[in-house]
Amino acid sequence: MYKAIGYAAHTATTPLVPFNFERRELTPNDVQIEILYCGVCHSDIHQVRNEWGGSTFPMVPGHEIVGKVTGIGSAVSAFKIGDSVGVGCLVDACGDCPDCRDDLEQYCNGAVFTYNSYDRHTGGSNYGGYSNSIVVAQHFVLKVSDRLELAAVAPLLCAGITTYSPLMHWQVGNGDKVGVVGLGGLGHMAVKFAHALGAHVVLFTTTPGKADDAKRLGADEVVISKDPDAMAQHLASFDFILNTVAAPHNLDAYTALLKRDGTLCLVGVPEHPHPSPAVGNLIFKRRSIAGSLIGGLKETQDMLDFCAEHNITSDIEIIAIQQINEAYERVLRSDVKYRFVIDMASLV
Amino acid sequence: MYKAIGYAAHTATTPLVPFNFERRELTPNDVQIEILYCGVCHSDIHQVRNEWGGSTFPMVPGHEIVGKVTGIGSAVSAFKIGDSVGVGCLVDACGDCPDCRDDLEQYCNGAVFTYNSYDRHTGGSNYGGYSNSIVVAQHFVLKVSDRLELAAVAPLLCAGITTYSPLMHWQVGNGDKVGVVGLGGLGHMAVKFAHALGAHVVLFTTTPGKADDAKRLGADEVVISKDPDAMAQHLASFDFILNTVAAPHNLDAYTALLKRDGTLCLVGVPEHPHPSPAVGNLIFKRRSIAGSLIGGLKETQDMLDFCAEHNITSDIEIIAIQQINEAYERVLRSDVKYRFVIDMASLV
Numbered sequence: 233m234y235k236a237i238g239y240a241a242h243t244a245t246t247p248l249v250p251f252n253f254e255r256r257e258l259t260p261n262d263v264q265i266e267i268l269y270c271g272v273c274h275s276d277i278h279q280v281r282n283e284w285g286g287s288t289f290p291m292v293p294g295h296e297i298v299g300k301v302t303g304i305g306s307a308v309s310a311f312k313i314g315d316s317v318g319v320g321c322l323v324d325a326c327g328d329c330p331d332c333r334d335d336l337e338q339y340c341n342g343a344v345f346t347y348n349s350y351d352r353h354t355g356g357s358n359y360g361g362y363s364n365s366i367v368v369a370q371h372f373v374l375k376v377s378d379r380l381e382l383a384a385v386a387p388l389l390c391a392g393i394t395t396y397s398p399l400m401h402w403q404v405g406n407g408d409k410v411g412v413v414g415l416g417g418l419g420h421m422a423v424k425f426a427h428a429l430g431a432h433v434v435l436f437t438t439t440p441g442k443a444d445d446a447k448r449l450g451a452d453e454v455v456i457s458k459d460p461d462a463m464a465q466h467l468a469s470f471d472f473i474l475n476t477v478a479a480p481h482n483l484d485a486y487t488a489l490l491k492r493d494g495t496l497c498l499v500g501v502p503e504h505p506h507p508s509p510a511v512g513n514l515i516f517k518r519r520s521i522a523g524s525l526i527g528g529l530k531e532t533q534d535m536l537d538f539c540a541e542h543n544i545t546s547d548i549e550i551i552a553i554q555q556i557n558e559a560y561e562r563v564l565r566s567d568v569k570y571r572f573v574i575d576m577a578s579l580v
Numbered sequence: 581m582y583k584a585i586g587y588a589a590h591t592a593t594t595p596l597v598p599f600n601f602e603r604r605e606l607t608p609n610d611v612q613i614e615i616l617y618c619g620v621c622h623s624d625i626h627q628v629r630n631e632w633g634g635s636t637f638p639m640v641p642g643h644e645i646v647g648k649v650t651g652i653g654s655a656v657s658a659f660k661i662g663d664s665v666g667v668g669c670l671v672d673a674c675g676d677c678p679d680c681r682d683d684l685e686q687y688c689n690g691a692v693f694t695y696n697s698y699d700r701h702t703g704g705s706n707y708g709g710y711s712n713s714i715v716v717a718q719h720f721v722l723k724v725s726d727r728l729e730l731a732a733v734a735p736l737l738c739a740g741i742t743t744y745s746p747l748m749h750w751q752v753g754n755g756d757k758v759g760v761v762g763l764g765g766l767g768h769m770a771v772k773f774a775h776a777l778g779a780h781v782v783l784f785t786t787t788p789g790k791a792d793d794a795k796r797l798g799a800d801e802v803v804i805s806k807d808p809d810a811m812a813q814h815l816a817s818f819d820f821i822l823n824t825v826a827a828p829h830n831l832d833a834y835t836a837l838l839k840r841d842g843t844l845c846l847v848g849v850p851e852h853p854h855p856s857p858a859v860g861n862l863i864f865k866r867r868s869i870a871g872s873l874i875g876g877l878k879e880t881q882d883m884l885d886f887c888a889e890h891n892i893t894s895d896i897e898i899i900a901i902q903q904i905n906e907a908y909e910r911v912l913r914s915d916v917k918y919r920f921v922i923d924m925a926s927l928v
Contacts, residue, residue, distance in 0.1 A: 331840055339840045339865055401866070492679055492687045495868070498859050505856035512849045514871030517687055518749070520843070521869050523862030 233257060237579060238363025239553050240290040244282035247557040248362070251290055255367050256353045263311050263373045264303035265319065270361035271296025271386040271546070272572035274417070274478075277560050279348050283503065287348060294361025295321045295346040296386040296573075298376055308370045316382060318374040318536065319366065320389035321345055321526050323358065327371075335530040362553065364579050374533050377540035384545035387417060387571040388536060390526065391546060395422035395474060396535040397527035398497045399429060402472050406430030411466075411473035413457070413486060415442045415449075418476035418499060420547060420570040423449045426474075428542045434466065436486075445569070449547070457485065468517065470494055480506045483521065487513040495520045546571045552578035581605060585927060586711025587901050588638040592630035595905040596710070599638055603715050604701045611659050611721045612651035613667065618709035619644025619734040619894070620920035622765065622826075625908050627696050631851065636696055642709025643669040643694040644737040644921075646730050656718045664730060666722040666884065667714065668737035669694055669874050671706065675719075683878040710901065712927050722881050725888035732893035735765060735919040736884060738874065739894060743770035743822060744883040745875035746845045747777060750820050754778030759814075759821035761805070761834060763790045763797075766824035766847060768895060768918040771797045774822075776890045782814065784834075793917070797895070805833065816865065818842055828854045831869065835861040843868045894919045900926035 233254040240251035258264055276293035278284050297319040301311050311317065324344035325337035332340050344350065347360025359366075376385050395418050404410050410431040412422040419435070426433045427450025435451040437443075443454040455462050466489045473486050478500025486496050487509060498521065509521060527535065539545065547570045551559050559572045581602040588599035606612055624641035626632050645667040649659050659665065672692035673685035680688050692698065695708025707714075724733050743766050752758050758779040760770040767783070774781045775798025783799040785791075791802040803810050814837045821834050826848025834844050835857060846869065857869060875883065887893065895918045899907050907920045 336840065492684065498862060501860045501863060506859065508853035508856040509869075511846050511854065511871060514846060514869070515849060515873050516871070518870065518872050521857075521862070522866065523859060523864070524866050525863050 236359075236363050236365045238292045238359065239556055239579075240292045240359075240362075241280040242290050244280070244287060244289070248280070251292060253290075253292070253359060255359075255365060258303050258305045258367060259353075260305040260307040261369050262305045262367050263301055263308055263317065263370050264365065264367050265297070265299040265317055265373070266302045266365055267297055267299040267361055267363060267576050269298050269383045269386045269576060270294040270574045271390065271548075272556070272559055272563065272574065273390050274563055277563060288357040291348055291357070292359035292362050293347055294363070295319070296389040296391070297346070297361035297366065298382050298386045298389070302365070305370070310370060311373060316376040316378055318376045318385060318389050319346060319361065319368050319372060320374065320393060320532055322529065323368050323372045324352070336528040338526045338528055362556070362574060364576055372529060374529070374536055376536060379540050380543070380545050383550055383573050383575065384548050385536070385539070386573050387421070387546035387548065388539055389532070391417045391421050391571060392539070393527035393532045393535050394418055394499050394524070395476065396425050396538070397531055398474055398499065398524040399425055399472075400531065401524065402495055402497065404429050404431050404472055408432070408471040409434065409469055411436055411470050411486065411489065412451070413473065413475040414477040415439075415446055415570075416476065416566060417546075417568075417571045420449055422474050422476060423451050424544050426450070428538070428544060434470070463489070468492075472497070474499065476500060478502050480504050482507050483509045484513055487519050487521065490517065490519045492517040493519070495522050497522045497524050499524055548573045550575050554578060584711050584713045586640045586707065587904055587927075588640045588707075588710075589628045590638050592628070592635060592637070596628070599640060601638075601640070601707060603707075603713060606651050606653045606715060607701075608653040608655035609717050610653045610715050611649055611656055611665065611718050612713065612715050613645070613647040613665055613721070614650045614713055615645055615647040615709055615711060615924050617646050617731040617734045617924060618642040618922045619738065619896075620904070620907055620911065620922065621738050622911055625911060628908075636705040639696055639705070640707035640710050641695055642711070643667070644734040644739070645694070645709035645714065646724055646734045646737070650713070653718070658718060659721060664724040664726050666724045666733060666737050667694060667709065667716050667720060668722065668741060668880055670877070671716050671720045672700070684876040686874045686876055710904065710922060712924055720877060722877070722884055724884060727888050728891070728893050731898055731921045731923065732896050733884070733887070734921050735769070735894035735896065736887055737880070739765045739769050739919060740887070741875035741880045741883050742766055742847050742872070743824065744773050744886070745879055746822055746847065746872035747773055747820075748879065749872065750843055750845065752777050752779050752820050756780070756819040757782065757817055759784055759818050759834070759837065760799070761821065761823040762825040763787075763794055763918075764824065764914060765894075765916075765919045768797055770822050770824060771799050772892050774798070776886070776892060782818070811837070816840075820845070822847065824848060826850050828852050830855050831857045832861055835867050835869065838865065838867045840865040841867070843870050845870045845872050847872055896921045898923050902926060
């Protein structure tokens, strides 16, 4: 074990504070990483505040990690010291189930998330990216191109892959009409990806003030979802709609906009249920409502390579770790364009 | 116009009674059919009693029609007098939209259903199969093999295609594990089809007494859906579940049984909404909830051909038209195995 420092919550109702803890030594399959930047995800707040239940404390959040390799185990050949790398939401999986064999480790029943999950190496809960260093099995380490701004890469590891994966799975491509619901950390990445894939992108928002920014990010059209006339103009016209809004809302307004065989994909779990969706909307055009969870390691690497090729990163606001509790309040007010990223140089 | 006889409801609250009306003369594209049998679908009751709204009276219900060709228009070459034929839920469509071009006329915005729909030929509502004769455009007439019992073919035209189409669309095949929820008119056909397609079929029912019959029809297993332990044994194991129950119920019990990427397909519209499905069940295994509506003409013909090849028909109870009002009450009590079929010889 070696000493690491970070920020942790000690209870569900107290702010994050400086925290000294230990990381495991490198095993032959491990990569040791100096963390340079870590994105701030809304799910960090949910878990710190135990809003999903089952949180363990002290908790060091953070699963949008980028940094440099500082050590490699004896069996590691794909990485060398000094490489730019990333770690996302996953740090372990069984490796042997149908999901793992299909490179979809996120669906493995043995998937280990990056923090607040059981760590078989230490027998306790693991610690995330709001810290100066981490040790991760090589299969769960991603290569990051030095052509991209490292800080702005961090949110790709969760917000990026969460939106990229469903666009791939439902085969969004050139000429498709794609909707994105919500322009936050996830939504702004979905707009960038769908645009880069050649789709005609329509951004749905309740906030008229977001229209200009949505178009700058790649949206071809912006629809104010509270305007029934504007919504009606798009009836039965979408191939795919990616819904990034977790707050409970009427899904029928979106299923009605899908073509026959179209899919409305949800990527956020609402704290309270959405109103029950109208089955008739599904039956009369053979539409689907589906869900999608982050992405597997292979697809996350594909996404990072796609980003390097298309010069895509997240729009970010860099903060010092000392601002994290204030940043959480701003995330809850949607007062961020579009992702906070902690500069870990502030930690020391 | 020529004279026809049938049974009609004159209001939403009065029984069906004998009814004299007129059918259109043959146009060049039409086929005239002597109706021999017509199945009794639960949706007949919904429409007769105006439970979906918008019903027009007098109403002659019936969209599970089989009979013999008694006349053909000058442009009809695929049918000849004396042929055994069927007519299902559709009698017209625009013919030119993407749905029609894809042989999925049921999703066409201009689809005309067999009764209680606007008939462009007469400018009024059309009349269905509880009658002695009907005239239908040739595109909407199906060929029926004389190898099958004609009366038992009638329910294939709605109950059959409604279950066959989603099994085809979601590519159910050999070795798949398929669930069927509910053992009524639709469910008993779904069990037969899924079994014939080589799937491992699990029938879900709330009624233990249906187990033996389900196995006779082709189910490999029967699960009592009210038994949480029995349900838990099937967690995350199904490729596809076809849910034929329209009464509001907890869909989460079934989404939880789907494998990653599995689909729960609904074919019934509940009068009141189902409890809102848990989004987490969808996200954590990339599952879908979808809907499906009857089938197009090409697929309906494929289904009838599949039935002839595999010797599949509906399990039926033949009634005289004079028993129709009593039969409706028995349908509402689920007191039928598994479909009433009216013998139109009783009409004269």
